[in-house]
Amino acid sequence: MTYKVVVVDDHLLIAKAISSIIEGFSGFEVLYEAENGKVLIDKFKVRVNIPDIVLMDISMPIMNGFETTQWLTDNYPDILVMALSVQDDDESLIKMIKSGAKGYLHKNVHPAELEIALKTLIDKGMYFPAWATSKIFMSISKKDDKKTTNEIKLSDRELAFLNFVCTELTYKEIADRMCCSPRTVEGYRDALFEKLGVKTRVGLAMYVVKNNIS
Template sequence: MTYSIVIVDDHLLIAKAIATIVEGFRDFEVLYEAENGQALTARFAQPRNIPDIVLLDITMPLMDGFETASWLKEHHPEVLVMALSVQDDEDALIRMIKHGARGYLHKNVHPTELEKALYTLVNKGMYFPDWATSKVFRTIAEPRDETRLTHKLSQREIEFLQFAATELTYKEIGEKMFCSPRTVESYRDSLFEKLGLKTRVGLVMYAVKNGLVKL
């Protein structure tokens, strides 16, 4: 299967360079480049222009990465967003996660890491390098976390949380817990509702903060 990618970056040379690299990967193709979020949303008016993945720069004129990720989350949640940045900015990382990004990468990563990140993104739904993961785990995504109590959770939900903090897919978690993928999804959805969260990253942050997962 070939996955389509759109690159959103206001620096034309950088966008073209990334496109050239991605075109060298076996299972990925670049549909087009856009100079900012405003240009991207305009292109999305045509269904043929909607990709599987958006590689999204953060700092752009007219409509930046935060606004664009938020728009994609609301209007096209099926599109996987990988944020691109020139620095390991903790605030930017957390803000992009809150706005729906499923991954975060430095622009200066080696092509092999970019390829690995793209495969992990499409196969497991997210990709965060080690430096980003450690920052996410140390940060409280929602101030309301202080009022959340782990005793609201069943033992099976806690077990699921511990597996969710690994790189296992939901199917693989079901195998570890000796239950069906549908049951695993029910644990996930129950936790989303109880904890007021919307993403797997949010669940992991909650688990770490409450001592359910040790780094």
């Protein structure tokens, strides 16, 4: 199967270079480049222009990466957004995750890691390198008012689901292990998002680590 990718970046030469690299990866093809979120949204008016993955720059005119990622999360939640930016500060990383990004890479990433990231994004639903995971964990740890397991009631099934969150299993595979449907697992996930005040699987995983859930 070939997965379709769109590169959103306001620097044409960079966008073309990234596209050229991705075209060399087995199983991926680049549909087109877009210079900002507004152009991407306009492209989406034609169904064949809707990709599986969007590689998203952050700093862009008219409609930046944060706004565009949030729009995609609201309107096309199945599209996997991976930030590809020169910005690697805590604020940008956390803001992109809160907007719905499932991955984050720095633009100086080696092509080999980019290929691994894309394949992992498809297989596992997210990809964050070690430096990004560390920043996410530190951000969560700094929040003194973050809820703990002592302050909120979690069901046995929700706790069981949380134990699988830190593995590399997909949600479908977790459903198989828990002997329930993928829709039921999605229900556990959404309920925990609400209870724990997080928005992504990474947030759930960091919550598990912080609170020593086992």
